[in-house]
Amino acid sequence: MSKSILLVEDNKKLHRLIRQTLEKEGYTVYGAHNGKEANQLMNDHWIDAAVLDILLPDTTGIKLLEAWKPLYPGIPLILSTAYGDVEDAVEAMKLGAFDYLTKPVKSEELKVVIERALRWQAMNEENRELKKEMQTKFQLHGMIGVSENMKQVFDMIQRVSKQDVTVLLQGESGTGKSHCAKAIHLESSRQHGPFISLNCAAIPANLLESELFGYVKGAFTGAADNRKGKVEAAEGGTLFLDEIGDMPLELQSKLLQVTQEKQFIPLGSSTTKEADVRLIAATNRNLWKLVQEGKFREDLYYRLNIIGIDLPPLQERKEDIPSLIYQLLSNFETEHRRAYSLSEETVKQLARYSWPGNIRELYNALARATVLSAGSELELKDFPKEIQEELNLSRPAAEKAYDHGNLNRDAESRSLPEQMEYFERNAIENALKEANGNQSKAAETLGISRQSLLYKVRKYDVDLEHI
Numbered sequence: 036m037s038k039s040i041l042l043v044e045d046n047k048k049l050h051r052l053i054r055q056t057l058e059k060e061g062y063t064v065y066g067a068h069n070g071k072e073a074n075q076l077m078n079d080h081w082i083d084a085a086v087l088d089i090l091l092p093d094t095t096g097i098k099l100l101e102a103w104k105p106l107y108p109g110i111p112l113i114l115s116t117a118y119g120d121v122e123d124a125v126e127a128m129k130l131g132a133f134d135y136l137t138k139p140v141k142s143e144e145l146k147v148v149i150e151r152a153l154r155w156q157a158m159n160e161e162n163r164e165l166k167k168e169m170q171t172k173f174q175l176h177g178m179i180g181v182s183e184n185m186k187q188v189f190d191m192i193q194r195v196s197k198q199d200v201t202v203l204l205q206g207e208s209g210t211g212k213s214h215c216a217k218a219i220h221l222e223s224s225r226q227h228g229p230f231i232s233l234n235c236a237a238i239p240a241n242l243l244e245s246e247l248f249g250y251v252k253g254a255f256t257g258a259a260d261n262r263k264g265k266v267e268a269a270e271g272g273t274l275f276l277d278e279i280g281d282m283p284l285e286l287q288s289k290l291l292q293v294t295q296e297k298q299f300i301p302l303g304s305s306t307t308k309e310a311d312v313r314l315i316a317a318t319n320r321n322l323w324k325l326v327q328e329g330k331f332r333e334d335l336y337y338r339l340n341i342i343g344i345d346l347p348p349l350q351e352r353k354e355d356i357p358s359l360i361y362q363l364l365s366n367f368e369t370e371h372r373r374a375y376s377l378s379e380e381t382v383k384q385l386a387r388y389s390w391p392g393n394i395r396e397l398y399n400a401l402a403r404a405t406v407l408s409a410g411s412e413l414e415l416k417d418f419p420k421e422i423q424e425e426l427n428l429s430r431p432a433a434e435k436a437y438d439h440g441n442l443n444r445d446a447e448s449r450s451l452p453e454q455m456e457y458f459e460r461n462a463i464e465n466a467l468k469e470a471n472g473n474q475s476k477a478a479e480t481l482g483i484s485r486q487s488l489l490y491k492v493r494k495y496d497v498d499l500e501h502i
């Protein structure tokens with residue numbers, strides 16, 4: 036079926052010219068000469084893209100753009116402006132026009148812009164369908180996951196939410212522990228109470244106690260008034276203690292009292308208070324190892340870990356990556372009031388990257404790409420260097436052999452990847468040895484990012500402790 040273009044242009048000669056050019060390309064053209072007709076056509080027909088003149092007898096193209104953008108976010112709107120009228124063009128782009136054409140409209144330019152707009156529209160439509168499916172099927176309070184791993188996490192969240200038990204969330208940085216804690220809270224009967232978080236690693240050890248339990252007037256110099264701590268602030272709700280592995284030992288015993296007796300004592304006070312909170316703790320460290328090293332109380336470990344949920348690294352649930360990309364992009368679209376898209380090929384490539392920083396890294400990379408991309412389509416070149424580097428390194432061996440001028444691919448390709456891996460592993464080990472195990476230094480010597488180095492260390496199972 037041919038694609039439909041809405042043309043809104045009141046100048047009869049120009050209207051005819053544009054219509055002819057587009058029809059010659061095989062498009063169906065719906066013509067309007069004013070805003071009223073344009074609205075009617077937009078309402079009555081399936082339109083794939085629209086070209087709007089800025090000055091119309093009863094309205095302006097800018098006004099139509101403003102009205103249509105939220106109503107038809109997937110339709111590319113192209114404004115045609117008078118020659119040299121930069122201000123109108125800038126205004127239109129700011130309001131989310133797909134592109135602009137300057138009059139007199141040249142047929143070649145028109146064809147190129149329309150082709151690009153239709154490609155974007157098709158991609159956008161596909162993305163939107165997927166997003167819709169994602170939003171209804173595979174998410175829990177904004178947590179996306181289609182993988183078996185994540186389905187199990189969702190299942191656990193729903194099960195543990197029903198009772199007031201303490202939960203310990205473990206997983207690498209950026210895997211979604213905080214997000215998961217929030218989801219448990221929202222699923223629980225405490226959902227209308229507060230959700231309070233405290234990052235134990237972000238607050239100096241000596242201040243952590245007063246932050247957690249509050250203090251009474253005169254408890255220390257400068258304590259001019261009573262002040263509630265996080266435990267009290269979370270009354271009736273959930274207290275999320277992030278980076279629990281960094282909590283000093285002395286304080287751990289006081290937290291144990293909260294978990295066991297549901298009681299606490301503010302700093303400088305002699306009165307015990309009731310703690311009506313549900314505790315959720317998280318760590319990206321191996322808490323059991325800390326117990327064995329004497330850095331974490333064993334009794335507290337068991338109290339916190341009544342239910343444990345492990346958030347798998349993104350690398351172990353690669354099938355979630357496309358859905359995450361579409362969802363995060365959709366959030367950026369709402370935030371920036373702009374439409375973005377990615378080709379299927381780019382999504383596939385991104386899914387091959389190792390994402391050592393997990394979902395946070397994916398989020399940051401997409402945020403950066405939305406800012407750097409020249410148009411609405413995000414391309415691999417808009418993503419950070421370490422991603423491009425790693426994807427380039429992990430391309431199929433045959434492709435790489437070709438790059439290196441090795442045209443005799445059949446004979447060589449079998450052993451080439453092995454040789455390259457062997458070489459890469461050695462280079463990494465040597466660089467780490469030379470840098471006395473300092474990863475940043477080794478990465479610098481190798482000319483790669485620290486994250487890429489960490490990925491490769493994991494990939495080749497390099498024994499860091501031994502080094």
Ligand SMILES: Nc1ncnc2c1ncn2[C@@H]1O[C@H](COP(=O)(O)OP(=O)(O)OP(=O)(O)O)[C@@H](O)[C@H]1O
Nearest residue numbers: 177178179207208209210211212213214319394395
């Ligand atoms: N399953 C998911 N679906 C969508 N977004 C997610 C998901 N998991 C995490 N995110 C998003 O990724 C980012 C990082 O997640 P979060 O802060 O929860 O990670 P974390 O494991 O607590 O990290 P850290 O250990 O560094 O505190 C957040 O913006 C979060 O909303």
